[in-house]
Amino acid sequence: MQVLDKDDAGSFGHFDHFGQELRFYWSKLPNGFVFLGLLAAWCLLFQFCGWTSTVAGTTDSLFGWMWDKWSDPSNDASHGKLIPWAVLVLLWLRRKRLVSSVAGVWWPGLLGMAFALALHVAGFVVQQPRVSMVALFSGAWMLTGLVWGRGTLKASFFPFVIFAFCVPMGGTFAQGLTLPMRLLAAKGAEFITKDLLDVSVMRAGTKLFDPNGVFGSFDVAAECSGIRSFIALLAITTIFSVLTMRTLWRRAVMISSTIPLALVCNVMRITTIILAANAFKTPRAGKFVDSYFGYVTYGVAIGGVLLLARWLKEKPQAVPP
DSSP states (O other), rough: OOOOOOHHHHHHTTOOOOHHHHHHHHHHHHHHHHHHHHHHHHHHHHHHEEEEETTTTEEEEEHHHHHHHHHGGGGGGGGTTHHHHHHHHHHHHHHHHHHHOOOOOOOOOHHHHHHHHHHHHHHHHTOOOHHHHHHHHHHHHHHHHHHHHHHHHHHHHHHHHGGGGGGOGGGGGGGGHHHHHHHHHHHHHHHIIIIIIIIOOOEEEEEOOTTOOOOEEEEOOOOGHHHHHHHHHHHHHHHHHHHHHHHHHHHHHHHHHHHHHHHHHHHHHHHHHHHHHHHTTSSHHHHHHHHHHHHHHHHHHHHHHHHHHTTOOOOOOOOOO
């Protein structure tokens, strides 16, 4: 176990700038460049032998596949581009704990690396890049244990779990997953517009339309199911609860709130689209709202998270890990 001397321990948090602090903590990590070299080699494997498509007859970069999925609007996974940065921030917030946990090389980490490699081979063979993504991130996590010890593996567990939110959940993969959410959103919007506000609206499955033909119809398609806001909000509530709360039940309540918050915001968005289209007697008004109202619903969701956090606030002595 690496022990920090009194001068080092006393200097925690007293730095003139970020670069100085970064160099200080980096100097306290033995074999740092060994870790970077192993991580680079691990990433190169996924760069040059990341995924395969026998249909197209190509072998390509897993990172390229990930970026394409994050950039494709039909996948609703653009938040994936932000997750690696969130992981780096979380690792930085845990820098004191990570440095204090270092104990040297932990050879059982090789078994974890072997499992991650086998997982990637399976994903490569069956052409499931999402499986290879799990292998990529789990292998990188196991490297921290291999180089710095079991304690560091434990201390870095939560930041690396956040990589799970990188995995694209949209497109064809989400069709069956999002159907219940789409139906609930359509039913909720129908109840508000038709039963409460007496707007001429009819529903057929996930489609809402005007029987009089005034504003046309709107389909709560897979990309409109709220899956993107749900995944993004789930990541926010998960990170927020772990960083600010100690008790498990408070964390569970905060994370579970993602479901009703995402549903309420999606119902609000769809309802506003219908009301705008009905008010201006044209579907173009609804499409305009659809393009920009998402920022409002995100604001409502974040506001709901902050209000819930205030209600769940712990006593001052409960310091988060």
